[in-house]
Amino acid sequence: MSAATAAAHPIEARGLVKRYDHVTAVDHVDITVEAGTVYGYLGPNGAGKTTSLRMLLGLIRPDEGRARLFGRDPLEEGAAALDGVAGFVEAPRFYPYLSGRRNLELMAALDGGDAADRIDDALETVGLAERDGDKVSGYSHGMKQRLGIGAALLRDPRLLLLDEPTTGLDPAGMRDMRELVRRLAADGITVLLSSHIMGEVEELCDRVAIVRSGRVIYEGAMDALLHRASAHGQRYRLRTTDDVRAWDVGSYLAGVSELVSGDDGLTFAAEHEQVVAELSLALAARGVGIVALVPATASLEELFFRMTEGAEANEEGTA
Numbered sequence: 196m197s198a199a200t201a202a203a204h205p206i207e208a209r210g211l212v213k214r215y216d217h218v219t220a221v222d223h224v225d226i227t228v229e230a231g232t233v234y235g236y237l238g239p240n241g242a243g244k245t246t247s248l249r250m251l252l253g254l255i256r257p258d259e260g261r262a263r264l265f266g267r268d269p270l271e272e273g274a275a276a277l278d279g280v281a282g283f284v285e286a287p288r289f290y291p292y293l294s295g296r297r298n299l300e301l302m303a304a305l306d307g308g309d310a311a312d313r314i315d316d317a318l319e320t321v322g323l324a325e326r327d328g329d330k331v332s333g334y335s336h337g338m339k340q341r342l343g344i345g346a347a348l349l350r351d352p353r354l355l356l357l358d359e360p361t362t363g364l365d366p367a368g369m370r371d372m373r374e375l376v377r378r379l380a381a382d383g384i385t386v387l388l389s390s391h392i393m394g395e396v397e398e399l400c401d402r403v404a405i406v407r408s409g410r411v412i413y414e415g416a417m418d419a420l421l422h423r424a425s426a427h428g429q430r431y432r433l434r435t436t437d438d439v440r441a442w443d444v445g446s447y448l449a450g451v452s453e454l455v456s457g458d459d460g461l462t463f464a465a466e467h468e469q470v471v472a473e474l475s476l477a478l479a480a481r482g483v484g485i486v487a488l489v490p491a492t493a494s495l496e497e498l499f500f501r502m503t504e505g506a507e508a509n510e511e512g513t514a
């Protein structure tokens with residue numbers, strides 16, 4: 196790799212557009228992923244995540260714009276531009292009647308170079324070293340997903356593109372996959388991860404782009420997004436011995452806003468913790484017992500829905 200490409204960003208895409216008949220799947224998307232980050236590409240079904248990742252990897256041609264990986268355009272330079280890059284965009288396909296190890300051996304033979312020397316490490320990293328001799332047909336969905344990442348690791352990537360790697364996994368499978376992504380990032384691999392799961396992106400990513408109908412409606416540091424999510428005050432969930440009365444008390448208290456009564460008690464926003472303390476005292480004074488009063492953790496999720504489905508989405512610029 197030349198000095199010029201070594202200094203380039205792992206991903207730099209400008210003005211990517213992809214249209215299918217009347218659908219603009221990807222609409223002028225800019226993405227810059229800096230080395231060492233775990234970058235979340237977050238959006239609901241049909242937002243254009245897979246199409247974007249496929250363009251980044253040069254699997255499909257954009258109608259407009261261009262993408263560079265470490266300074267190289269996969270459409271112009273072909274396989275050479277994918278040096279150091281591995282993608283996991285479609286569900287990985289393996290020979291079911293062969294073992295996990297044998298599948299990796301076949302892939303390594305295709306890849307050539309020293310890929311075969313990395314098989315043991317790859318199996319170890321993805322937690323399949325103990326099951327490497329079992330037929331893939333006997334693997335769980337999560338194991339197949341991890342074998343897919345193992346296959347990507349044979350290329351010794353410095354950049355890994357993962358399209359919804361936890362989709363379809365059970366909670367334990369999701370946890371294992373997240374743990375694996377964290378480990379790969381700790382090993383210095385830059386990761387672009389698409390997901391529709393807000394909590395997952397919040398947990399794993401340093402930076403995030405939120406996409407809706409092919410457009411990036413927010414781009415920025417995860418911290419800044421979370422800060423923005425709580426700009427109108429921290430939200431809380433409240434359950435009491437008498438929610439109707441509690442609602443009355445809350446609605447008259449200064450500093451309490453967005454008071455909503457739901458099936459599982461009340462939610463509200465409070466500008467300061469002091470307001471929460473005042474509310475608890477006011478409830479006690481009126482004989483209402485607090486059963487639970489906890490900060491609501493779904494702030495990113497709420498923000499996401501506001502951005503992707505609410506009227507606010509139209510006014511949002513990229514940050």
Ligand SMILES: Nc1ncnc2c1ncn2[C@@H]1O[C@H](COP(=O)(O)OP(=O)(O)OP(=O)(O)O)[C@@H](O)[C@H]1O
Pocket residue numbers: 215218219220238239240241242243244245246247391
């Ligand atoms: N080959 C294709 N032909 C026609 N339309 C397509 C094609 N690929 C994608 N689309 C359309 O482009 C839009 C974006 O699809 P894409 O698969 O990129 O979204 P996504 O965010 O990855 O969604 P999901 O989470 O459901 O996979 C959708 O409306 C989809 O129907």
